[in-house]
Amino acid sequence: MKKWLIILLLLCLFLCLCGGCGFKDIDKRFFVVSIGIDKSEKKDMKYRISLKLAVPGSSLDYSSAQYELITQDANSITEGVRLLKSKVDKELDFGHAKIIIFGYSFLKENGINELDWLNRRRDIQLVSWVAVGQPSAEAVLGTKISHERMPGNSLLLSFGKTGVESGYVVSEYLFNFYRKKKELGLDPILPIVESANNHFTINTAVVFDKKNPRLTLNPSETRLFNIMKASINKVEIGAPYQGSKFFVSVDNINSNYHIRTPKNGPAYVDMHIKMRGVIEESALGSLEIEHLPQYEAAICQHIQEKIVLLLKKLRDNKLDPLAFGLKYRSHHFGTVEEEWRTWQALYPELEFRVGVEMKLEGVGVIK
Incomplete structure (x- = not known):
């Protein structure tokens, strides 16, 4: 009985408090x-x-x-x-x-x-x-x-x-x-x-x-940014090949990077990107399944070059949307001011080494 009485008193108190709280239907x-x-x-x-x-x-x-x-x-x-x-x-x-x-x-x-x-x-x-x-x-x-x-x-x-x-x-x-x-x-x-x-x-x-x-x-740079962040799984990528182009529909992306600071060389970003997809369109005519390694190499080289250009563009504008600085600070100890001062001196000279691995699962349904 006491239990129900306490619940009733609490309910009455709640209703009294809410009576003037400005509640609107x-x-x-x-x-x-x-x-x-x-x-x-x-x-x-x-x-x-x-x-x-x-x-x-x-x-x-x-x-x-x-x-x-x-x-x-x-x-x-x-x-x-x-x-x-x-x-x-x-x-x-x-x-x-x-x-x-x-x-x-x-x-x-x-x-x-x-x-x-x-x-x-x-x-x-x-x-x-x-x-x-x-x-x-x-x-x-x-x-x-x-x-x-x-x-x-x-x-x-x-x-x-x-x-x-x-x-x-x-x-x-x-x-x-x-x-x-x-x-x-x-x-x-x-x-x-x-x-x-x-x-x-x-x-x-x-x-x-x-x-x-x-x-x-621009749209191409925005797409490359999403690839580096691996914030998407589906994207279309084109690559030149033998004076023409072909396009790949990517359905899986994995990306990771590390910041290396060797004692006997310049600091660099070591970035690895893995993608899987299928050729969706080609201006080359027929594509041969036995030539998949050449197609994979062409798309990897093209994407690597474009990503390095974008990374240098961001670096030269002193912008870091990929959190390179945060990654560096998380692996180095010291005061916040010391870490930040060291990174600001390091970033303008930072190099980029990008490796792209593309796995093509086929050339589409056209043989």
Whole structure:
């Protein structure tokens, strides 16, 4: 009896406490599914905040993915959100905000110092996806995708790889982006989402130093970055052969590297990449199964050369999105300042030795 009495008293206490906690029924809330942060066009304002609000439909057909896009200029994100609340008749709920888009022009001017609000809010999920919007975050959020069943679902399927699996898409969580902003020896990288003609294109990425966007990777470089990170398993690779080209569909990638600092030679990165796939297209005409070793050697040499060029490009721009510096620091002991100072002196002279192993399982169904 005492047990049930205690439970009843606790339940009454809970109900009393929650009576004034501002709880709202689900029909009195707007669920924010995407957040956009742009540079304001007004001279006396810093931000242009965009919120994409899901409007519930009666079914899950393609016509039910209705949304409302509201925007507000302000000098702080907090102020902008408070002003946006005056434009709707329901409470804004950020618990379902899984996409955060920064406008490219905003990042060029302000860098990535504007993560404080996103990380302090307890209702913003740290597993939200972060990306760069082109021409603006507002344009990306306002793109009407005809086949969407839920507002903002197209980007979720792209970044989460639960839908399309593309070798050109770099995915980044908010918590990991914030970590890379602070971590010595690891620079942030974000995908660029281009909006045009009512569809998205995601095949490039931008690499940051600890503050500003420094280098934009083209589609080929973005694909090579994903191969080195082994963050994908499916990618298409082309290679020249006997004055023509053939293309391989890769379905498995493994990558690892070590930083070597020999006493009698220069420091270098020893990177090994293993791939497995099948020839998908060829401009050579018929391909012979007994010539697979030559085809494998051609693709390995081509990829090795391209990867070394990209690594040197990142090194020469003093960027390290592959965490070479972090790897070096993890294997050397000393104070943080000493480790970082040593790595900064070492990185500009670092060499790259890349080994690629390709296993071709066939030449397709054409004999």
